[in-house]
Amino acid sequence: MRDLLIIGSGPAGMSAFIYAKRANLDVLVAEKEFLGTGQIAESLQVDNYIGLVGKSGYELGEAFRQDAEKFGAEFYEGKALKITQKNAFWVTEFDNGESVESKAVIYAAGASHKRLHIPGEDKFLGNGVSFCALCDGALYQNKTVAVVGGGDTALDDALYLSDIAAKVYLIHRRTEFRGAQKNILKVKKKTNIETVLAVNVTGINGDSRIEAITLDNGNKITVDGVFIAIGMAPQTDVLGDIVEIDDYGYVIADETGITKAPGLFAAGDVRTKKLRQVITAASDGANAAISAIEYLKSSECI
């Protein structure tokens, strides 16, 4: 029986590991894909993580993993399928048929961006196709970009990019935006944002870099970059109904990581919060570890 199982080894999971390990907990970190790095490994360059600006996402993730290894990080490679509570401890079942028992769990499984699933999306991911205007917007100084989506994130992204790029096309498949009225009005006032409604983007074209996007009305728009903002899919199926989940699928928890289920904590992109970035995920991990340590002490598990 472990003191703590951390599910997910992104910045939230790795930072939780370091805090928990330094408090002498017996910790195991489970990961299904990006061992010790999390999804930031997919980013070409990270320009907003203080102290390490300009590193590639892979280098940053590797630095997280190597630092965790200095503290003896022990990884369990597998996909968590189900978490259940048994008496005063937790049982996590994995896709290889094994299960891990622990006195507490920090769930740090992140959230993935919803994709368009169109030709060119995978080819240009990280090289013209982005899910993060805040991260990659600066690359499009005086260029032309498209933002795809109709909610507040898409509107915010278009507004943010309109102060950097020469021209922003905001493309939405419906006839009206779903975002807040105040954001819609702000977008309308921006002379360099052109809204394109009731169309779907069907392809992202180019050889070594993006040259244009094609739409299902037959039109083609010349762009240098495409920002996809059609929502996030938090990885919360594993939790069933043991915690509270909001309307968008995120675990309801504040920065302490405390959930409705005593002994199960949530950290990083998977929880309800305003900003989903490496820096906020790392601080979540630290906070959740402290909450887990306090829980284990107060329930006399350690």
Ligand SMILES: Cc1cc2nc3c(=O)[nH]c(=O)nc-3n(C[C@H](O)[C@H](O)[C@H](O)COP(=O)(O)OP(=O)(O)OC[C@H]3O[C@@H](n4cnc5c(N)ncnc54)[C@H](O)[C@@H]3O)c2cc1C
């Ligand atoms: C292409 C790209 C570029 C980005 N650029 C930036 C940037 O420039 N700056 C910035 O601050 N942020 C950026 N982000 C966002 C940043 O990566 C996330 O905010 C951050 O990684 C969240 O950390 P996390 O630990 O919460 O989750 P993640 O990093 O998503 O880690 C969660 C981990 O859990 C694992 N996992 C999920 N489900 C299970 C399961 N059932 N069992 C076992 N393991 C599981 C996943 O494989 C993953 O490794 C970018 C994201 C992407 C995709």
